[in-house]
Amino acid sequence: MTIFNVRIPGLPMTVVQADGLNVQPVETDELQIGVAETYDVIIHPHEDKAYTLMAESIDRSGYARATFAPRMGMMAAVPPLRERPTLTMRDMAMAGHGGHGADHSDSHEPAAMTQSMKNGHDGHGGNPDAHNGHDMSAMQTKTDAPALQSHEHKNGIGVTGLAETPSDRLSEPGLGLENQPHRVLTYADLSALDMNPDMRDPERELELHLTGNMERYMWSFDGKKFSEVEEPIVFHEGERLRLTLVNDTMMSHPIHLHGMFFDVVKQAHHDHKKARKHTIVVKPGEKLSVDVTADAVGDWAFHCHLLYHMMAGMMQVVSVMPRAHNEHQEMDHGGHDSHMESAS
Numbered sequence: 400m401t402i403f404n405v406r407i408p409g410l411p412m413t414v415v416q417a418d419g420l421n422v423q424p425v426e427t428d429e430l431q432i433g434v435a436e437t438y439d440v441i442i443h444p445h446e447d448k449a450y451t452l453m454a455e456s457i458d459r460s461g462y463a464r465a466t467f468a469p470r471m472g473m474m475a476a477v478p479p480l481r482e483r484p485t486l487t488m489r490d491m492a493m494a495g496h497g498g499h500g501a502d503h504s505d506s507h508e509p510a511a512m513t514q515s516m517k518n519g520h521d522g523h524g525g526n527p528d529a530h531n532g533h534d535m536s537a538m539q540t541k542t543d544a545p546a547l548q549s550h551e552h553k554n555g556i557g558v559t560g561l562a563e564t565p566s567d568r569l570s571e572p573g574l575g576l577e578n579q580p581h582r583v584l585t586y587a588d589l590s591a592l593d594m595n596p597d598m599r600d601p602e603r604e605l606e607l608h609l610t611g612n613m614e615r616y617m618w619s620f621d622g623k624k625f626s627e628v629e630e631p632i633v634f635h636e637g638e639r640l641r642l643t644l645v646n647d648t649m650m651s652h653p654i655h656l657h658g659m660f661f662d663v664v665k666q667a668h669h670d671h672k673k674a675r676k677h678t679i680v681v682k683p684g685e686k687l688s689v690d691v692t693a694d695a696v697g698d699w700a701f702h703c704h705l706l707y708h709m710m711a712g713m714m715q716v717v718s719v720m721p722r723a724h725n726e727h728q729e730m731d732h733g734g735h736d737s738h739m740e741s742a743s
């Protein structure tokens with residue numbers, strides 16, 4: 400339940416698969432990996448020495464490490480934990496706000512955030528994030544902040560903020576890895592090795608907001624926790640749709656869809672080698688899109704893979720509704736995978 404920064408100092412990694420599917424090999428020095436994501440990397444150690452595989456938690460509160468070595472008993476230096484990351488205006492989707500111009504306004508934290516951090520520091524409240532490597536209270540904070548615009552009257556107690564100006568952050572490394580002296584993998588670096596199985600443009604777009612109230616430890620999609628949701632999200636069998644996710648919260652959420660892979664949309668125009676994944680980390684204040692082919696009839700879990708966020712309500716059901724039999728036959732124009740067959 401921790402997002403990790405993974406690196407092997409002195410040894411580049413060539414990423415060849417993401418979430419179990421081939422990508423065009425891309426060399427990097429570090430990558431951030433969200434809960435449920437997988438990366439397959441190839442390393443080529445040439446020297447007769449040991450290397451440290453370093454997995455540092457996103458909030459830099461701890462790490463796990465392993466050793467690669469040609470012989471038993473060897474060990475490499477373990478790098479010290481780096482400085483705790485600081486949230487920026489961009490993380491709060493408030494670029495341009497704050498009255499100090501633009502990019503360097505990273506000293507502004509919203510009041511709600513500051514309050515919840517205080518709670519964390521006092522050790523009250525039982526915030527599960529504080530025990531799972533996502534201790535927001537550990538992140539540096541200052542208090543000269545404009546309050547986040549409250550949308551409670553509109554969206555209920557479960558939503559303390561909306562991303563005012565969500566941005567495209569696919570070409571940014573994960574939270575806290577912005578200014579490293581080495582290469583860091585971004586989603587924009589990933590392309591599928593082969594052509595996507597479905598190259599159709601999406602027929603429709605569905606926008607979902609990742610929402611929360613950190614003070615009350617409420618997490619949800621579109622301001623409704625799972626227990627309050629009455630209808631599933633409906634996909635229609637065979638359709639190609641674009642799912643757009645907007646993160647209104649100040650945390651990274653690894654969003655996971657069961658049953659179907661999605662194609663990560665890097666640019667609006669046609670790209671038939673989109674990286675295919677089942678989990679994508681949506682950064683604070685980020686807006687991103689994935690294209691999905693609804694080829695698996697049935698009900699599927701769709702949720703944040705930080706399970707304590709899922710349990711708190713950041714979960715919904717995606718129902719892929721079957722088409723009528725005749726309609727389906729006409730639709731079945733070859734090239735579909737076995738899901739389509741078994742659904743008939």
Ligand SMILES: [Cu+2]
Pocket residue numbers: 618651652653703704705708709713
């Ligand atoms: Cu989450």
